[in-house]
Amino acid sequence: MDSQTNSLARAVSEAFAPGGVLSRAEPAYRPRAGQIAMAEAVAQAIEARRVLVVEAGTGVGKTYAYLVPALLSGQRVLVSTATRALQDQLFARDLPRLVHGLGLPLRMARLKGRSAYLCLERLDQVRQGRTAPQDPQVLRGVAAVERWARTTHTGDLAELPALDERSPVVPLVTSTKDNCLGSDCPHWQDCHVNRARRQALEADVVVINHHLLFADLDVRESGVAQLLPSTGVVVIDEAHQLNDTGVQFAGEALTSQQLIGYARDVLRTTQAHARGMADWLVLCATVEQAVRELRLQVAGTAAGSRLAWQGVTPQGLDAQRWRAALVRLGQSLRALLAPLAAMEAMAAELQRVHERGAVLLSRLAAFAASAEEDSVRWLEVGSQHLRMLASPLNISRIMRERLLGRSLEAGAAPEEGDAGEAGRVAWIFTSATLGSDAQLSWFTEPCGLRGAHVLRVDSPFDYANHAALYVPQPFAAPGSPAHGLQVAQLVRDAAERIGGRALVLTTTLKSLNLIGEQLRQSLGLFSNLEVLMQGQAPKLALMERFMAAGAMAPHGKDAGAGRGCILVASATFWEGVDLPGDVLQLVVIDKLPFPPPDDPLVEARARRLESVGRHAFHDYMLPEAAMALKQGAGRLIRSETDRGVLVVCDPRLQTMGYGAELMAALPPMRLLASKAEFHNALEALAATRGL
Known part of the structure; x- marks a missing residue:
């Protein structure tokens, strides 16, 4: 391993030296002590397959400081950043420039969550009037997506700059894990999500975002689960956002939009596969009415409010009325699930909506009880919706038990042949803002990284x-x-x-x-x-x-x-x-x-x-x-x-x-x-x- 370590360290040193590949590839490049120190520390962490936390002040050039040793290591590299915009910047600008400058024949891929990609089946449903939008402006937006769909190779909605990610068009033309038809979909072979995952599995360098990293922990359906076991280097950029993102995904959520969307999906599915076999219109309308009654319980509460909810009733709400509304919602869901359970063998789509409903009912039952001791729960009030959320207080246990594996074991040397095993991965966490003390405790404690190697590199600015x-x-x-x-x-x-x-x-x-x-x-x-x-x-x-x-x-x-x-x-x-x-x-x-x-x-x-x-x-x-x-x-x-x-x-x-x-x-x-x-x-x- 010593010769390998020396080899990577030497290659990194040569790349950053005056007259090295970086100065030849980047005319404006000049050596910076802080950037070189960070790159050397990253190289050492990669060879030792350990965890490194680096606070790199603004202007250090942290992107190249972690990318150069990662790319030169010969390992598969997974880079996660905070947002899709930063993901696009890294994939479209920084990585290609550096890969070309280093002269490395590496395959690169960018992987986002399914909501970032056009769903051909959902677009077909809109086209056929099965989920027809009523607003003329939304119809115009769908038409623009349809024109673009004929030419896109990636299906990435970011290619449509005029389409804001908050647009009501987006949920109409994208899928969720709930409404995806899976291998039963007629567009399965041409699916943009599947194509992006296949490209990621074949790539040497994959760029994802923090949301995707955590969304994969339980669902195992985003593609990251298959990537991690064969990855040698994981870089978490903009790591200061990691805890907040992880807490969001590690908990449970149930929203009024989910419930209403579910009722409408059931109605559409049963009209196609079980028409006349139950009074579906009444059953689904009863669920929607129960959701509206639940929302009425927060009438007068300002939009954007977050109501603490450790007991059985959110703070400030009438306990009896809230409980009654929850019970009515549970009863209406159970009434809808009963005929679905008897008919789910008739069609795969019926089975799928029954399973979705069972999950929603189970989640509702959990929110009807008191919160668990080690979690925090609250009710989020929107102008048109409610969100029930429960989360752990931090991601420490998740990081240690489900992601880092053996990588935090002090001095643990990789055994021969275990480069691809989960838990024998080099983890690099970096940001300009991670803490104010020597151990960067603000970041390392809630993220379960106590014991990690820590480096602070000051900004070169005057x-x-x-x-x-x-x-x-x-x-x-x-x-x-x-x-x-x-x-x-x-x-x-x-x-x-x-x-x-x-x-x-x-x-x-x-x-x-x-x-x-x-x-x-x-x-x-x-x-x-x-x-x-x-x-x-x-x-x-x-x-x-x-x-x-x-x-x-x-x-x-x-x-x-x-x-x-x-x-x-x-x-x-x-x-x-x-x-x-x-x-x-x-x-x-x-x-x-x-x-x-x-x-x-x-x-x-x-x-x-x-x-x-x-x-x-x-x-x-x-x-x-x-x-x-x-x-x-x-x-x-x-x-x-x-x-x-x-x-x-x-x-x-x-x-x-x-x-x-x-x-x-x-x-x-x-x-x-x-x-x-x-x-x-x-x-x-x-x-x-x-x-």
């Missing part, structure tokens, strides 16, 4: 000279009526000085709407600044509009020649936003991003820590806020030449004792001590732009 932090004092207390108004005033004043180029990150949707609307009202229709707000368009469209404005809009006296942009956003905009150059020069965070204490998952995790003698605020709330703050601040400086100012409109960052811990999580920016220094920094940004 934050001290290129970035500044301003905490306005005095300032209204967060949560007070004046706070949002003061944030809006500060943003307007600052953005006018630099011609827009400002991203406002809020901790709640309420703050987003308050600050955004206040900015719009105060600036008016004919201002040189345009206010963009999350929700008015898809995330990608908002970012493209922001970048276009930043590239065109001048500043100062010439500002009338173009309009600058202020983007007010929350949630997903705290990460995954890459706006390099001077299109973004000001990031404003409205307040410290502590987890909401009334969130059921947060409440349960805090309660668990307190029960074992730990301090929930210092051991959970504070590290969560530090990581979120670090993510938000990371939007500002994206390249070695970027310059900008970060503003945190929360005086607690300097007045409270815990502020020092939060400050330590931020990049080493210089501190602006007064409003005058803040204005000077903004004027300096405006004066140097374009030089």
Whole structure:
């Protein structure tokens, strides 16, 4: 093994050296100590087949740092990233460029969940009127999909940029594990999902996403289960999202949409295979009515609410009425299943819908009882739907028992011939934000990675000279009526000085709407600044509009020649936003991003820590806020030449004792001590732009 280790280490060193393959393939490449250190650590982990956790600061170049040793190792490589968009970027841009540069004859594949691919059978059903949409706009969307279906080779809906993934067209033309006909489907041989899985099984490098990784644990139907045993290297990029994604998939969910969709699928199936053999219309309508009655129990509860649900009734609901509605729903499902059970042998589709119904009834029974001790359960209220969810508090046990196998055993050397065995895999977890202590405990503890090898690689950016932090004092207390108004005033004043180029990150949707609307009202229709707000368009469209404005809009006296942009956003905009150059020069965070204490998952995790003698605020709330703050601040400086100012409109960052811990999580920016220094920094940004 020593010769193999030396061989991989030498190949990695040569690839990153001046004049090596990377410098020949990438004209802009130059050796960076942090990137090389990470690549060497990844090479060692691959040879030892162990677990490595790497926090790589922005600008390190972590993608190449893990890809180069992984590709050169000769092992099958599985890379999982956080979103489909990042998956597409890695597969379409980074991997082909690197594979070509290294001169390796590797087969690459991208595998997504079935909801990402066109289902030919479902499209046929729409075409034949069996699931005909009624909305003319939806019909036009289906027609566009049908035209594209004649030419696509992959069936990947991402090829249709005009089709938003939230469009009502998507569920009409894609399948789920529930409604897929399997080998009985007339399109089985041409199925885009099957083709993608076959290509993945034949490939040397496969790119998936975290959702697919966890969705496969129980269902074993996404294709990942077959990939893992023959994979030698698994890379989890954007690993900071792993726990949240895993918790989502490791639990149980039952939604009103599932139940109504099931009733309608039963009606369609029985009309085709068991017409007249039961009063299907009444039975299915009774299920739908029971679902509507259940939804009525949360009338008056704000959309987006998450109601804690440890007992038999969600918090704040009438126990007797909720129980009665659940019982009626269970009875209506059972009444529908009874004739299906007697007829399931008549057709495979009847058997399939009966099995689906049995699963839904079992899940409903579990939600009718009290929650399990080691889990958290809540009711999610949407504008048109309900979601019942139960999850473990973290993914530690799942990771250790079902994914990592022997890979975490300290010093465990691979035995000859076991390269392809499950549990003898090199696991690489990496992100720019994984923790604030030496062991990266914020990430490693909930993910069951205590004992893993840990590496921290600092960002190469010159934050001290290129970035500044301003905490306005005095300032209204967060949560007070004046706070949002003061944030809006500060943003307007600052953005006018630099011609827009400002991203406002809020901790709640309420703050987003308050600050955004206040900015719009105060600036008016004919201002040189345009206010963009999350929700008015898809995330990608908002970012493209922001970048276009930043590239065109001048500043100062010439500002009338173009309009600058202020983007007010929350949630997903705290990460995954890459706006390099001077299109973004000001990031404003409205307040410290502590987890909401009334969130059921947060409440349960805090309660668990307190029960074992730990301090929930210092051991959970504070590290969560530090990581979120670090993510938000990371939007500002994206390249070695970027310059900008970060503003945190929360005086607690300097007045409270815990502020020092939060400050330590931020990049080493210089501190602006007064409003005058803040204005000077903004004027300096405006004066140097374009030089």
